[in-house]
Ligand SMILES: Nc1ncnc2c1ncn2[C@@H]1O[C@H](COP(=O)(O)OP(=O)(O)O)[C@@H](O)[C@H]1O
């Protein structure tokens with residue numbers, strides 16, 4: 001059912017201070033928040049490595065009983081529906097309930113929500129139990145907001161610009177912050193909308209970049225009670241690190257120059273290690289220089 005909040009109520013474009021965003025990166029590195037992840041089987045290892053590179057401490061505790069035991073101990077919880085099964089839904093329910101009871105924030109990544117029935121039903125059930133942040137691609141956010149469709153399974157078939165009204169409506173209806181990603185990323189709490197134009201198309205050629213960004217949102221909201229700012233920091237830092245990682249090998253080493261040189265237009269393989277390196281090491285000056293706000 002479509003959401004009923006007034007679509008004509010105005011929102012304010014609001015760009016967070018870039019220095020404040022980087023200070024959250026430093027706080028995260030100092031505090032090393034413990035992040036409880038119920039992720040998907042495709043990307044678990046990558047998500048854990050992204051969190052470690054950022055300076056957070058990931059823990060994939062997936063049994064229903066243990067998940068309920070662990071959620072109050074962790075600083076934040078990340079729930080990802082990518083390879084959802086009925087038993088996993090039981091564990092996710094228990095983890096969310098325990099996190100909520102202990103006042104711990106949690107993040108929802110509604111992977112491929114739309115036309116697949118189990119995850120779509122379950123995502124709507126979870127929406128009713130107060131996610132702090134919802135992070136998804138355009139098709140997922142449109143579907144979650146109640147419009148028909150869904151993307152090409154885990155991939156989006158819509159542009160993020162087209163999904164912005166759905167993101168705003170979803171944020172208003174659920175009292176959540178929505179991080180809507182794609183070529184341009186948007187972060188909204190239903191009133192403020194920030195836009196970011198970093199990243200690189202190769203990020204769509206490596207599985208788990210979106211899932212890891214959702215866990216990154218959990219890491220930032222684990223150290224910052226302003227959920228909108230936390231999601232902005234996660235999206236902005238991911239975008240700048242992603243574009244640096246994608247372009248790290250743009251200069252052909254002189255040893256490879258000459259008639260045998262091979263042109264390599266996309267580099268998903270070298271992206272992954274380089275991305276982890278940039279997440280761990282990006283300095284403030286480069287972040288401030290490269291961060292690109294986008295109109296919202
Ligand atoms: N065409 C693109 N250009 C630049 N960055 C992109 C592009 N597509 C995706 N990204 C980046 O990749 C990350 C994951 O976003 P997205 O691909 O929307 O998620 P998902 O993997 O869940 O579909 C975000 O940081 C986003 O900014």
Ligand SMILES: Cc1ncsc1CCOP(=O)(O)O
Pocket residue numbers: 040042043082083111154206207208209210211212
């Ligand atoms: C390929 C795949 N299939 C089920 S979950 C998944 C990973 C999706 O990762 P992302 O949403 O980050 O691209």
Ligand SMILES: [Mg+2]
Pocket residue numbers: 111112136137154210211
């Ligand atoms: Mg995804």
